[in-house]
Amino acid sequence: MKLIMAIIKPFKLDDVRDAIAALGIAGMTVSEVKGFGRQKGQTEIYRGAEYSTNMVPKMKVELVCDDTLVARAVEAIQQAARSGAIGDGKIFILDVVQALRIRTGETGETAL
Amino acid sequence: MILANMTTRAGVIRRATMTTRMVARAAVVAGVAGLSCLAAVPARAQDVAALPVPDPGNNGWMMTATVLVLMMTLPGLALFYGGLVRAKNMLATMTQIGAVAALAMLIWVTYGYGLAFGPQGNAFIGWGKFFLGGITPASTAATFTDAVISEYIFVAFQMTFAAITIALVLGGVVERMKFSAILIFAAVWLTIVYFPIAHMVWEGRGLFFTMGALDFAGGTVVHINAGVAALVAALMLGKRRGYPAEPMPPHSLTLTMVGTGLLWVGWFGFNAGSALEANGTAALAMINSFVATAAAGLAWLLTERVAGHRPSALGFCSGIIAGLVAVTPAAGNSGPFGAIMLGAVASVTCFIFVARVKPALGYDDSLDAFGIHGVGGIVGAIGTGIVYAPALGGPGAADYAIGSQIVIQIAAVGTTILISAAGTAIAITIARALTGLRVTPEVELDGLDLREHGERAYN
Numbered sequence: 289m290k291l292i293m294a295i296i297k298p299f300k301l302d303d304v305r306d307a308i309a310a311l312g313i314a315g316m317t318v319s320e321v322k323g324f325g326r327q328k329g330q331t332e333i334y335r336g337a338e339y340s341t342n343m344v345p346k347m348k349v350e351l352v353c354d355d356t357l358v359a360r361a362v363e364a365i366q367q368a369a370r371s372g373a374i375g376d377g378k379i380f381i382l383d384v385v386q387a388l389r390i391r392t393g394e395t396g397e398t399a400l
Numbered sequence: 401m402i403l404a405n406m407t408t409r410a411g412v413i414r415r416a417t418m419t420t421r422m423v424a425r426a427a428v429v430a431g432v433a434g435l436s437c438l439a440a441v442p443a444r445a446q447d448v449a450a451l452p453v454p455d456p457g458n459n460g461w462m463m464t465a466t467v468l469v470l471m472m473t474l475p476g477l478a479l480f481y482g483g484l485v486r487a488k489n490m491l492a493t494m495t496q497i498g499a500v501a502a503l504a505m506l507i508w509v510t511y512g513y514g515l516a517f518g519p520q521g522n523a524f525i526g527w528g529k530f531f532l533g534g535i536t537p538a539s540t541a542a543t544f545t546d547a548v549i550s551e552y553i554f555v556a557f558q559m560t561f562a563a564i565t566i567a568l569v570l571g572g573v574v575e576r577m578k579f580s581a582i583l584i585f586a587a588v589w590l591t592i593v594y595f596p597i598a599h600m601v602w603e604g605r606g607l608f609f610t611m612g613a614l615d616f617a618g619g620t621v622v623h624i625n626a627g628v629a630a631l632v633a634a635l636m637l638g639k640r641r642g643y644p645a646e647p648m649p650p651h652s653l654t655l656t657m658v659g660t661g662l663l664w665v666g667w668f669g670f671n672a673g674s675a676l677e678a679n680g681t682a683a684l685a686m687i688n689s690f691v692a693t694a695a696a697g698l699a700w701l702l703t704e705r706v707a708g709h710r711p712s713a714l715g716f717c718s719g720i721i722a723g724l725v726a727v728t729p730a731a732g733n734s735g736p737f738g739a740i741m742l743g744a745v746a747s748v749t750c751f752i753f754v755a756r757v758k759p760a761l762g763y764d765d766s767l768d769a770f771g772i773h774g775v776g777g778i779v780g781a782i783g784t785g786i787v788y789a790p791a792l793g794g795p796g797a798a799d800y801a802i803g804s805q806i807v808i809q810i811a812a813v814g815t816t817i818l819i820s821a822a823g824t825a826i827a828i829t830i831a832r833a834l835t836g837l838r839v840t841p842e843v844e845l846d847g848l849d850l851r852e853h854g855e856r857a858y859n
Binding site: 332335336337 | 648709710714715751754755756758759768771
């Protein structure tokens, strides 16, 4: 099992969700996050006082899937989240040691 | 000549003696009671016929104008200023505005009206009618024509001006001054600065009035006065901790925009109400308060573009206020196109001041009370001397001399600045001696809402 963690542009979230759902992956977790990378923040000006915001709002998408699906899932996310501009985000893939469905106690891939 | 049209607000309160007032009231009572009473006192009835009676239309308009000016302060200015501070100081800012406005009302009826418009006095201060003594429902105040309005309405109308002026000053000191210090400062400042200047501008024997200064609705008394006071108070109080290195963006420009709208609407009471009658001069003040303001709002946005910024919501709001401030002395003293020019010029000047001059000088007039009310007020006061000219569409007489009037306008502005600066320094010193003036660094860090008032604006 692998955890796929993608940091994407907020307006790409629906596209990513649709792409993931099309692969038959049953769920994902989404959070609103802020951060910085190569993309520059916006400058705010109030009556001449300039403040540059160096943290850019992003969405963090997390999902766990079976090893056989990882390559396709990553490709689907990349396709869906890509706009071609700086700031499209990153995808990280991590090993997952165990998964457990709380309601039934099922473990491993059946719990996904 | 110049004074023929505008003169002072209520040029002079009708100085009816106690006896004539009593007669006037007796007449009203007699009229209600029936003709038999009048027949019994024919001589008295004739006396009464000579006394002007307020026109219900004028009275009705002036009552409306009075509550419109109240709306400028609460909730108008409270939301305008509140939106501009950080979220942790929202309630403190609004509570300070409400509290000083309420305090101003009580002081006004106790002795403020007497010092500004009392029947005795000289060029600098009035005297008498303390605790509104001698005023009855039948008492009247003069307007600029032969008409009169009820004196209680005049008292209330003028009261709302005192209330908003002290509230405007707070724009320079928000986010760091103790609540107790603000109340003491307000009481002292109204007494030694506002009432004398109101007397000088609006009372028949007042200094500016006899000089022939043009100030339709209070550009000197309210805006220059409040702006200069805010600057001096801000300098004496010191900067907010972290200013200007730490970002202090407005926490809700939405509320600032709401406040701007309320101020604009309320300002029709302020400007058109200053005609003291529902007449053509009030109508002129009304159209000018629309178009000067519209020009100023757009001029600020345009200036931002020219300066390489985006046209901003706060810029629009700032332009609107700058235009309203500038048109205040000119409201009934300008034609509509003169007012448009005045609004646009004031807007650009205020932009340069708050966006360029203030950062260069480094003082913390937190909400630009001086940058907009002071600077816009000065542009408006001097500009009124220009746009009054008939050649520019103003209501001045054919032989109106711009040059000599501008000298008078500058003299009035200079005198206002001196009195306001000196009086503010005294008032702040007294507040400092009694309260310590400034909150501790911990309180400033946590926010005044929590530490001075025990509340949060947003939960």
